[in-house]
Amino acid sequence: MTARRNASLALRPAGRVLATVLAAPVVALAPLSGPAVALAPLSGPAAELLASARAEVSADAQGEGSAGVQDEAPAAEAAEVAEVDRMLEAAREASPAVRPQAARRLVELGAPAAERLLAEAGESPADLARLGTDVVEVLGELESSALRAKVWDALGEPDFPWRPAAARTLARSARPEERARFRTLRADPLSPVRDAAVEAYEQLELRDAADEVRALLADENDRVRRSAAVLLDRWGEPGVLLWLVEDLKREDRFFAQRTGKAARYASMRALAERLGDLHGYDPEAPAEENAEALARITEDALDGHPAPELPRVARASRATDGDVIGLELRSCRRGEHFLRWNANDVLYVGQGNPTAVELPAGTVARLVEAARPRLDALGKRRMWGEPGCDVEQLHFAPPDERRPRSYQVAKGYEEIEGLRPAELDALVRELVPTLPETGADPRLVDLRANVLEALAVLGGPLEPSDE
C-alpha cells in the first residue's frame, strides 16, 4: 500500500530546491556493481520540468480531496527531498539486492518522490528507460496520473526495454478506466506482460471476462498458464487446478536448466496454498514415486467435478536425451524462443512440452561439424556485451564432450554494433535455415521470421551469407 503524503509539502520555488539538493549528503551503499554516482542538482529544462511536475502532482492530490496547502518546517522538507535523492540514487546505482527496496521506499515517500520522478522521466520512453528497470517497476504506484500516462506510453513502445516492469507496476495499481488497455496485453509478445495482464484482471475483479483469462490456460508460457489457473480457481471455476497438478509431473529440461523442476516447485507452492495437504508429494522424486500423492492431489483439485482436457502445451513431458545444440533467445522487446537440435535430427521448439519438427537425416551431425571449429576458435571466452534485458545464448553439448558449453551475448537497452562475434554469427546462420517457416502448432507460425527478428535486436542482424 502506498503511504499518502499531504500535497502541501510539494510546492517550493525551484531555486530553494537546488540549494536543498546541493546540501543533501550522498550515501554510498557499497554497490556490488559500479560506483555510487551522486545525482547532479537540477537546472535548466530539468528544473522547469520539476516545477511543472509539482503543479501536476498537486493538482492530482487536490482533485482527490486532500487538504489545502500548508507551510511545513523547512528542515523537515529538506530532509524529505534529501531522502528522495538518496533513494533514487540507490534505486539506480546500488547493489541488485538493494535497488528494488530503494525503489519501494520511493513509493512510501509519496508526492515528493512522484514530483522528482516525473521530472526525471523526461519527455519520451527513451528518457524513462534511463531510470532503470527497478524504478520503472514502481512508477505506477506513486499515485500520479502524469507518471502513469508516461508508463503507459512506454509500455506501448515495442522497443522500450523495461516493458515487463511497466506492465507489472500498472497491473498492481490497475484503475477501472484502464480495463480495455489491460485486455489488449493478453496478446502481448512478452510473457511477463501477459502475466501482468492476469494480475490486472484480478485487481479489477474482471469476472465477467473470465473467458479471456481461460484462453490463457493455453498460453505457451507456464507462468502465464499458472497465474490464469490460480485466478480462475479464486473465482470459483472448478477443475482449473489440474493445470498445476500437471506441472507436478514435469521432468523436462533445457540443457542444464531444470525447467521441469522449477515448474514442480512453483506449482507445488501454489497448490499448497489452495489445497493445504499435498499428501507427501516430493518435488525431488520422479513422478512414479509420487503416484499415490498425485492421485490424491488430483482428487482434491477436482473436488468431484469432471476433469477438463488440458491443451497439449500444458501437458507434462520428460527430458529428452541427445540434445546437442540449443539456441535460447530472451528479448525484452521481441519475446522468447527456446530451440533445441537433437542428435536424432529433431528440432524441439518451446519449453516444457515442446513441439517437435523432424529434420532431414544428417542435419544435426552437419551442424555439429560446423559448430565445433567455430566455437573452439572462441577459446575460453563465454560472454560478450553487458548485462541487460536482452540475452542470446548458444548451448553446445556433443556427446563426446564431458561438459556442455554455453556462449552468451547480452546487452542493455542501447544497441551495441557488432556485438555477436563472427564465429557465433556464422554458426547461427547455419542454424536458422533449418527452422520451419511456419507450422500447425502456434509456436511454429512465422517461426523463422520471428527468430530472425529476435536475433537482430539481440546480437545484431545476421551478416548476409556468401552463398
Add this chain to the structure above:
Amino acid sequence: MKPLAAALLLGLAPLTLAASAGAPEDPEEVSIQLLTTIDYQRGRRLPPEIEELDGRYVSIEGYMNLGTEEGLPSFYLVSDACGCGGSPKLHHFVDVTLPDGEITEYTPEAILVVGRFEVGEKREGGFVTSLYRLQADSVE
C-alpha cells in the same frame, strides 16, 4: 540422512561412524528451486524446510548472476542464466563468498557450489542485503 538410517538398521552404525571420523563432511544436495520459489515477505518467517538448512553443509547447483563483475570475492548464485526479470529478488539468489584468495571469473554455464549455508535476513544501511548466504569451499 538416509544412508545413516539404513546403516543403523543394519547394525553398522558404529562402524560407519568410526570410519567417517575425520573424513570430509558430505554436502547435502539442496535444489535452488526450493529456495527461490517461496513467497517471501520481509520480516516474515521462512518455511521450516528452509530454516532447517541454516548452518548445514550443502551443495547447490545454479548460475552466476548475469552482470557478475570479474575479480570480486563473491557473487550471486541464481536459478537460471538469464536474469531477465530485472534485479533478482532477495529470495531469488544465494550470496556466495568464495574461498580465501579466490575471485570471480564469470561463466554462463551451470556451476555447483559447496559450503556452509546460512539463512536469515542480513541487514546493512537499512536494507536487507541477502536472505541466503553460502561460504564456499569449492565452486565447480
